[in-house]
Amino acid sequence: MLKSLFIRNYVLIDSLDIHFNDSFTVITGETGAGKSIILGALALVLGQRADTKSIKSGEEKCVIEAAFNISPYRLEALFLENELEYDPDSCILRRELFASGRTRSFVNDSPVSLNVAKELGNRLIDIHSQHQNLLIADNKFQLKVVDVMAQNETLLLRYRQTYSRYLSIRKEWKELTEKALRTKQDEDYVRFQLRQLDDAKLVEGEQDALEEERKALSNTETIKGALYKITNLLNGEDKGAVNYIKEALSASESLEHYSPRAKEITERLRTAYIDLKDLASETDAQKDDIESNPERLHWVDERLDMLYTLLQKHRLSTLHELIVLQESYRSRLEEIGSFDEQLGTLTAQQEATYKELLKQASLLSEQRKKAAENISLHLISNLSQLGMPHTRFRIDFTTKNEPESDGIDEVRFLFSANKSGELERVAQTASGGEISRLMLCIKAMIAGFTALPGIIFDEVDMGVSGDIADKMGDIMQDLSTKMQVVAITHLPQIAAKGKEHYFVYKQDTAEHTLTQIRKLSTGERIREVARMLSGASLTDASIANACELLQLPSDERK
Numbered sequence: 137m138l139k140s141l142f143i144r145n146y147v148l149i150d151s152l153d154i155h156f157n158d159s160f161t162v163i164t165g166e167t168g169a170g171k172s173i174i175l176g177a178l179a180l181v182l183g184q185r186a187d188t189k190s191i192k193s194g195e196e197k198c199v200i201e202a203a204f205n206i207s208p209y210r211l212e213a214l215f216l217e218n219e220l221e222y223d224p225d226s227c228i229l230r231r232e233l234f235a236s237g238r239t240r241s242f243v244n245d246s247p248v249s250l251n252v253a254k255e256l257g258n259r260l261i262d263i264h265s266q267h268q269n270l271l272i273a274d275n276k277f278q279l280k281v282v283d284v285m286a287q288n289e290t291l292l293l294r295y296r297q298t299y300s301r302y303l304s305i306r307k308e309w310k311e312l313t314e315k316a317l318r319t320k321q322d323e324d325y326v327r328f329q330l331r332q333l334d335d336a337k338l339v340e341g342e343q344d345a346l347e348e349e350r351k352a353l354s355n356t357e358t359i360k361g362a363l364y365k366i367t368n369l370l371n372g373e374d375k376g377a378v379n380y381i382k383e384a385l386s387a388s389e390s391l392e393h394y395s396p397r398a399k400e401i402t403e404r405l406r407t408a409y410i411d412l413k414d415l416a417s418e419t420d421a422q423k424d425d426i427e428s429n430p431e432r433l434h435w436v437d438e439r440l441d442m443l444y445t446l447l448q449k450h451r452l453s454t455l456h457e458l459i460v461l462q463e464s465y466r467s468r469l470e471e472i473g474s475f476d477e478q479l480g481t482l483t484a485q486q487e488a489t490y491k492e493l494l495k496q497a498s499l500l501s502e503q504r505k506k507a508a509e510n511i512s513l514h515l516i517s518n519l520s521q522l523g524m525p526h527t528r529f530r531i532d533f534t535t536k537n538e539p540e541s542d543g544i545d546e547v548r549f550l551f552s553a554n555k556s557g558e559l560e561r562v563a564q565t566a567s568g569g570e571i572s573r574l575m576l577c578i579k580a581m582i583a584g585f586t587a588l589p590g591i592i593f594d595e596v597d598m599g600v601s602g603d604i605a606d607k608m609g610d611i612m613q614d615l616s617t618k619m620q621v622v623a624i625t626h627l628p629q630i631a632a633k634g635k636e637h638y639f640v641y642k643q644d645t646a647e648h649t650l651t652q653i654r655k656l657s658t659g660e661r662i663r664e665v666a667r668m669l670s671g672a673s674l675t676d677a678s679i680a681n682a683c684e685l686l687q688l689p690s691d692e693r694k
Contacts, residue, residue: 137156137158138202138620139155141153141202142199143177144199145191145197146173146176146191146192147170147651148648148650148651149173152174152651152653154653156622157636158205158620159620159621160623160633160634160635160636161620161637162630163624163625164664164668169641172624174640174651175263177200178592179263180200180231181201181229181230182254182261183255185250191233191234193648195235197233197235198233203229205226206260208589209259209260211224211227211259214256219246227260229253241253261590262579262591262592263592264593264596265594272563273562275546281578283500283542284585285581286503292500295493298492302490312475312478312479315475316475319472323469326465326468326472330462330466330469336443338458338462340456341455342455346436347440353433357428359426363420363423366419367419367423370412370415371413371417378413381405389402501535504543504547505533511531511581512529512531514577515527515574515578515581519573522611523573523600526554526555527552528551531547531550532548533545533547534548553566553567553570568598572597573600576596576608576612577611579591580612590619591619592624593624595624597626605630608627610633612633613633631665636655637655637664639655639656639660641654658688662682662688663682666681
């Protein structure tokens with residue numbers, strides 16, 4: 137329930153602090169006094185979009201704060217999901233507007249997005265205004281009323297989960313179908329490219345090896361001459377490094393008897409002699425192995441030309457990249473081959489999910505149709521008490537071409553206030569006063585099936601008076617036994633039904649005109665109801681009538 141509402145620097149409000157009880161509160165006041173301003177402030181704190189014009193002239197900041205007791209309404213999950221502190225006895229929503237255009241929302245002093253504030257606000261209170269009467273023509277609203285009365289919450293949750301799964305599978309199937317179509321159009325191209333690469337019999341590292349071999353084959357005489365020279369310099373008959381090292385080794389060995397250091401020199405020379413002698417043998421063998429091979433050179437050139445052509449064609453720089461491309465083509469062909477199987481699996485899943493969806497939608501439809509008759513009987517009975525004894529009301533069902541998020545049913549509220557009148561859509565046949573009464577009856581009807589802590593009626597009694605207004609007050613009063621009810625009204629019959637009565641008025645100061653509100657004492661309340669009955673001038677008759685409406689002795693004035 138709404139425990140209090142604090143407003144500072146909002147439109148014509150300097151500062152207001154209003155406290156509410158948990159039953160039926162009425163708010164009255166002259167037209168233009170600011171009743172709707174107070175309601176607008178509450179709507180802002182509940183997540184409505186703000187306008188900087190809402191800030192009181194000359195002020196830099198506006199603050200609106202609403203405190204709720206939410207202990208009976210099982211909102212812990214919502215707070216946990218949004219990482220908010222949960223205090224069931226005191227949930228405080230605050231909205232701050234700045235002249236700069238900036239706006240901030242808080243829940244229990246934690247900053248939140250406007251969407252979170254709105255989501256929480258929608259779970260706390262229903263502001264029912266004349267504008268909301270337009271909802272009666274909205275098929276979504278009509279269907280929601282039917283679902284509330286049919287107690288379809290669990291069925292709807294299960295249905296929407298299935299619907300979401302169906303949409304997901306259908307989307308995946310569509311994307312895969314489009315991808316398969318695009319890929320199949322490229323299949324011949326991919327297959328040709330892969331065949332060309334496969335025919336090339338690519339081998340990792342082959343390019344580098346061939347390029348080295350071509351260098352060797354292209355320079356056989358140069359290589360052979362250099363090797364001959366190296367061999368001769370190392371181990372020539374007349375002179376050579378090997379012979380010189382051998383002579384040095386002999387000299388070193390002869391010194392070992394005279395110098396201890398000669399042994400180290402000997403070892404080093406022996407190692408060098410062995411290495412150079414071995415190297416001379418190797419270069420001698422290599423020069424004999426090297427022969428000119430024009431045929432092999434021709435083959436290597438052709439092979440490298442083929443590799444270079446493939447690299448240039450695919451705009452690649454290395455053989456490794458070409459092999460990676462080859463494997464990607466192979467994978468694409470394998471994927472193309474698997475599309476039919478994947479699509480077959482998704483098609484089966486889609487058909488099975490669609491079948492389950494229709495089954496659940498049919499169950500929803502059955503529940504709705506069962507509830508529709510009771511809804512009609514209930515509304516006709518209540519509207520009869522509100523001065524519409526010849527009301528006829530029916531809910532028509534048509535089946536949609538395809539299931540949607542709320543099922544396969546399209547509902548229409550058909551209405552006639554006359555015995556002989558044709559049943560037509562509510563918005564086409566009902567007057568403003570009739571729509572107000574119908575909406576009030578709908579709200580009262582669904583109150584016992586929703587977990588909404590409170591409802592505010594903003595002048596929904598427009599277009600009615602007298603005994604009908606008294607009956608509307610009775611409905612609101614009865615509704616207040618199930619939830620907190622606040623009614624902004626111009627009708628004394630409704631004002632008299634409230635447990636607490638607030639009066640909104642304007643107060644002129646030297647600089648501003650301000651909107652004020654105060655809770656009325658019993659005596660003040662008598663005079664206010666009397667004013668609503670007879671106008672500005674109070675008479676003994678209007679006072680007596682007010683006391684009668686309030687069920688108070690006429691001499692009780694506090």
